[in-house]
Each structure stands twice: as structure tokens, then as C-alpha cells.
Amino acid sequence: MKAIRVHDCGGPEVLKYEEIPVPEPKTGEARIRIEAIGLNFIDVYHRTGLYPLNRPFTLGMEAAGVVDLTGGGVSEVKPGDRVAYAMVPEAYAEYAVVPAQRLVPVPDRIEAKTAAAIMLQGMTAHYLTRSTYPLKAGDTALVHAAAGGAGLLLVQIAKMLGARVIGTVSTELKAELARQAGADEVILYTQRDFLAEVKRITDGKGVHVVYDSVGVSTFDKSLDCLRPRGFLVLFGQSSGPVAPFDPGKLAAKGSLFLTRPSLAHYTLDRAELLQRADDLFGWIQSGKVKVRIDRSFPLKDAADAQRELEGRRTTGKVVLVP
Numbered sequence: 001m002k003a004i005r006v007h008d009c010g011g012p013e014v015l016k017y018e019e020i021p022v023p024e025p026k027t028g029e030a031r032i033r034i035e036a037i038g039l040n041f042i043d044v045y046h047r048t049g050l051y052p053l054n055r056p057f058t059l060g061m062e063a064a065g066v067v068d069l070t071g072g073g074v075s076e077v078k079p080g081d082r083v084a085y086a087m088v089p090e091a092y093a094e095y096a097v098v099p100a101q102r103l104v105p106v107p108d109r110i111e112a113k114t115a116a117a118i119m120l121q122g123m124t125a126h127y128l129t130r131s132t133y134p135l136k137a138g139d140t141a142l143v144h145a146a147a148g149g150a151g152l153l154l155v156q157i158a159k160m161l162g163a164r165v166i167g168t169v170s171t172e173l174k175a176e177l178a179r180q181a182g183a184d185e186v187i188l189y190t191q192r193d194f195l196a197e198v199k200r201i202t203d204g205k206g207v208h209v210v211y212d213s214v215g216v217s218t219f220d221k222s223l224d225c226l227r228p229r230g231f232l233v234l235f236g237q238s239s240g241p242v243a244p245f246d247p248g249k250l251a252a253k254g255s256l257f258l259t260r261p262s263l264a265h266y267t268l269d270r271a272e273l274l275q276r277a278d279d280l281f282g283w284i285q286s287g288k289v290k291v292r293i294d295r296s297f298p299l300k301d302a303a304d305a306q307r308e309l310e311g312r313r314t315t316g317k318v319v320l321v322p
């Protein structure tokens, strides 16, 4: 089968489209014939080595497809089932072997590309707004990179939960997409000081929560956007990692909370995984949440897709098709 492999970490040019053996499922695993692969920023961190993996490795953490073969002791799925998953490596390929526990059944009406688009970013938007800082009606939330993959979903879910949402984006086109997703206010943080704008919009009070996936370029001001006892939910670092931090600052700035969550710890068991997926598929089928697939690339062009993501030229989700 064909797969995108990394032998040496580096820029997008290190991605190699290679022929490797089709993997065999072991006990408790299922083999998936992949129909759509989700592109995520974590793929960039794996490629560059910011999150180290043993080399060589097949990239990718999210896909949807059809169960092709199961190993022994698998009761969760059977051959022919449509499934999707995230946070299991080696998805940039024609086939992948996945622990059956991590597979989510995909409803008939949901296309493979949509399923592959929400398993990582959608589940993340779910846990951030429902569990990490459970949003309630009347809360004000600041969402950075509001037109990104995670961002557009976060804005929609936050609005659904009754929050007032302020989004930040880099361009007018992205601002329009964030507004269409329901953002009440949108700040072009490449042109205006988002801290001053947040203070103005909230009459100096600040927001209850900041969902910050941008990292080093936004972190300090995100803290200053919070009202006393507010939550900074730092869930990524698209602009680069945040430097070591003195917890004393949290007291000085208003007894703030800082958390750095990961999806893995919010889908701890199968019940939690299925519950979050069920909510998401339900919201999509009822039209409450819309999934924007920005572009599809053939798997062999994964390097081009990553260049677009890193270059801030994507909105919503990008998928790869084997």
C-alpha cells in the first residue's frame, strides 16, 4: 500500500510517498481501508519533531473508512462497518490498524470526509466547551484562530451553549467565516491589538475563558483578557510553544486558572469517546453544527497540504484522500 513516511524530521519536503506492506491486525485491533484522512496541526509537530516519534514513521492521527479485517477478540466492529477515529498514529496511508476500542461507528448519512474532519478537531471543540471549561449561557469566550479547523467548530458549539463569542482571525475572509459560524465579535489580531479590543467589547471586564491554540504569540495577552478567576485553556501552539511560566502570575492577574489539555485525556474510555462522538454526529445531522471542508488533497500531495496549513492559508478542515 501507499503511505506518507518520515525518515528525518524537518520541513514538508521530508514527507515521502512510499510503498509499504499492508499492516495485519492483532488481537483487539481492526484494519481500516481508509477513505479520508484528517489533516491536523499535530501532524506538523510530528513531522518537525516538536512531538518526537520513533523514526521512520507513517504520519497522521485521524481517518475514516471501512473495516476490512479484524483481529481476535474484537466485538466492537465487524468487516464492512463504516468507522472513524483519531489519536491513533499512521493514518496517512491506504490502510491502518487501529485498536477496536478507539473506533467510532459513522452514521449512514455522514460522509467519510465529514467523519474524518471531526474526530480530532470536533471532539476537541466538544471537550473544551463541555468539560475543560463547561460554558454556560451568559459566559463570554475568546476563541483564537476562530476560522481554523478547531476554531470554526468551537465558535459554533460555544454559541449553541449560549455563550457570547469573540473570535480572532488574520484576514477579512476568515473574519467572514467566523461571523457565519456565529461569532458575535471578530478581531483581526494581525491588524489590531486584541487585548485592547477585548477590553473595549467587554466594557473593561474581560472574558470568562480564552480558548488559545495559537501559543507563543497570543499567550501573554490571553491571560490579560481574563476577568478575575477566568480560565486560560491553552490547547495548542500553532505559532510556537509557550516559554516556561511562573505560576505566581496567575495570582497577580486575578487568581486565574491555566490548563493545557489534550484530547487523549478527555476520551479516557470507550463510553466517553462514544458519548462525545454521538453528540457531534447528532449536532451535524440536525444542522446545529456545520463542518467546513476547505480543501481535499490526494494523499501523495500531503506536503502541499501541510504547507497551506502552516502558511495560515486554510480555513476549516483539510482532508487527504488516498
Ligand SMILES: NC(=O)c1ccc[n+]([C@@H]2O[C@H](COP(=O)([O-])OP(=O)(O)OC[C@H]3O[C@@H](n4cnc5c(N)ncnc54)[C@H](OP(=O)(O)O)[C@@H]3O)[C@@H](O)[C@H]2O)c1
Residues within 6 Å of the ligand: 039, 040, 041, 042, 120, 121, 124, 145, 146, 147, 148, 149, 150, 151, 168, 169, 170, 171, 174, 213, 214, 217, 235, 236, 237, 238, 239, 240, 261, 262, 263, 264, 309, 310, 311, 312, 313, 314, 315, 316
Ligand atoms: N490539545 C488538543 O487536544 C488539541 C486538539 C486539536 C488541535 N489542537 C491544536 O489546536 C491548534 C489548531 O489546530 P488545527 O488543526 O485546527 O489548525 P488550524 O487552527 O486550522 O490552523 C492553525 C491556525 O492558527 C493560526 N495561526 C496563528 N499564528 C500562526 C502561525 N504563526 N503559524 C501558523 N498558524 C498560525 C492561523 O489562523 P489565523 O490566520 O486566523 O491566525 C492558522 O490558520 C493547533 O495548535 C493544534 O495543535 C489541540
